[in-house]
Amino acid sequence: MIKTDALIIGAGPTGLFTAHQLKLIGLNCEIVDNLDKIGGQCIELYPDKPIYDIPAIPECTGEELTNNLLEQLKPFNIKFHLGERVDELKKDNEKWNVKTSKGTVFETPNVIIAGGVGSFEPRKFSPKECEQFENKTILYSIKNKKIFDGKTVSIFGGGDSALDWALELSKTSKVNLIHRRDEFRAIQATVDKVKELSNDGKINLITNSQLKTVSGNGKLEEIEIENDNKETKKLKTDFALGFFGLIMQLGPIANWGLNLNKKTVEVDTEKFETNQKGIYAVGDICNYPGKLKLILSGFHEGALAARACFKLARPNEKYRFEFTTSSKTIQNRLGVKSD
Numbered sequence: 008m009i010k011t012d013a014l015i016i017g018a019g020p021t022g023l024f025t026a027h028q029l030k031l032i033g034l035n036c037e038i039v040d041n042l043d044k045i046g047g048q049c050i051e052l053y054p055d056k057p058i059y060d061i062p063a064i065p066e067c068t069g070e071e072l073t074n075n076l077l078e079q080l081k082p083f084n085i086k087f088h089l090g091e092r093v094d095e096l097k098k099d100n101e102k103w104n105v106k107t108s109k110g111t112v113f114e115t116p117n118v119i120i121a122g123g124v125g126s127f128e129p130r131k132f133s134p135k136e137c138e139q140f141e142n143k144t145i146l147y148s149i150k151n152k153k154i155f156d157g158k159t160v161s162i163f164g165g166g167d168s169a170l171d172w173a174l175e176l177s178k179t180s181k182v183n184l185i186h187r188r189d190e191f192r193a194i195q196a197t198v199d200k201v202k203e204l205s206n207d208g209k210i211n212l213i214t215n216s217q218l219k220t221v222s223g224n225g226k227l228e229e230i231e232i233e234n235d236n237k238e239t240k241k242l243k244t245d246f247a248l249g250f251f252g253l254i255m256q257l258g259p260i261a262n263w264g265l266n267l268n269k270k271t272v273e274v275d276t277e278k279f280e281t282n283q284k285g286i287y288a289v290g291d292i293c294n295y296p297g298k299l300k301l302i303l304s305g306f307h308e309g310a311l312a313a314r315a316c317f318k319l320a321r322p323n324e325k326y327r328f329e330f331t332t333s334s335k336t337i338q339n340r341l342g343v344k345s346d
């Protein structure tokens with residue numbers, strides 16, 4: 008069990024800046040995110056797009072903003088738990104007991120939900136039979152491409168991820184690339200390369216077809232696909248990979264007894280606390296009169312929620328407001344060298 012002063016759910020811009028604020032005032036925190044990377048919507052949805060309304064930064068991309076936030080966090084050595092979804096949140100005496108999808112357990116007086124529009128989840132294959140092979144031989148992301156060496160891999164999808172992986176894996180595996188349409192959404196150079204390898208017989212390209220069912224004993228052995236004319240075809244395969252993009256789901260947050268308003272969590276505007284003591288919501292996920300779903304609002308909300316955490320984390324101490332420019336305590340925490 009990991010004990011911490013505050014647990015942050017979500018490593019988007021709000022979660023990152025909230026961690027900074029907690030550490031500045033001397034509180035410990037750890038961050039959990041369902042994605043395997045840091046940055047939330049900025050990294051997942053628009054890494055290359057310029058943002059023009061971050062105070063004092065005239066222009067920066069989603070990726071640059073994330074990198075800058077991480078740079079600002081560098082003195083603090085924050086522990087991230089990526090690829091883990093927070094599933095359970097239960098009150099245990101005065102503390103919150105928090106459990107993730109990977110079984111990590113935290114005990115903390117403060118939970119800050121910076122969950123944006125909910126957790127990003129891969130869009131999955133529709134046949135029910137796929138579930139038994141999920142995370143083993145049916146995958147929606149690739150962590151170690153070596154597992155496909157010398158195997159037959161059936162890749163589904165028509166965007167950049169599907170085509171890029173088809174090209175990459177065709178170097179070491181037998182690849183079937185299956186797409187439900189005739190046209191692809193990937194960049195033209197990639198589409199051209201895929202068609203070239205298909206003509207050379209190095210990729211088995213099948214269009215206007217979808218997955219109908221899968222079968223296997225313990226591990227995936229065969230897939231059955233169906234084309235637009237309802238004709239079916241069976242293919243032997245070791246792996247099936249689905250690249251259909253991500254969906255955003257409020258997910259488990261909806262089950263934690265919080266006051267919800269559509270797909271957001273209601274908070275007060277003093278502490279950004281929810282209807283449950285010690286649980287705060289900041290950033291896109293929170294709701295109050297006048298809420299603006301902007302990154303700058305998340306920064307303000309995180310700063311206030313962090314100060315509210317102090318009371319429960321250090322019940323015998325008094326929080327003192329200090330400026331970073333003049334506080335030696337804060338500067339020591341940041342590792343600033345004094346002359």
Ligand SMILES: Cc1cc2nc3c(=O)[nH]c(=O)nc-3n(C[C@H](O)[C@H](O)[C@H](O)COP(=O)(O)OP(=O)(O)OC[C@H]3O[C@@H](n4cnc5c(N)ncnc54)[C@H](O)[C@@H]3O)c2cc1C
Pocket residue numbers: 016017018019020021022039040041042046047048049052053057058059060091092093094121122123124125126127257258259260289290291292300301302303305
């Ligand atoms: C195309 C586009 C352009 C935009 N342009 C601008 C702009 O110019 N200026 C601006 O200010 N804003 C812009 N925004 C909005 C901005 O990106 C959001 O306001 C911001 O990302 C919200 O940050 P957040 O940290 O609150 O949430 P998010 O960035 O959504 O991050 C939330 C994180 O929480 C994780 N999470 C959720 N639930 C769980 C769970 N149960 N367990 C573990 N992890 C979980 C998610 O996986 C996600 O990574 C834009 C948004 C889009 C889509």
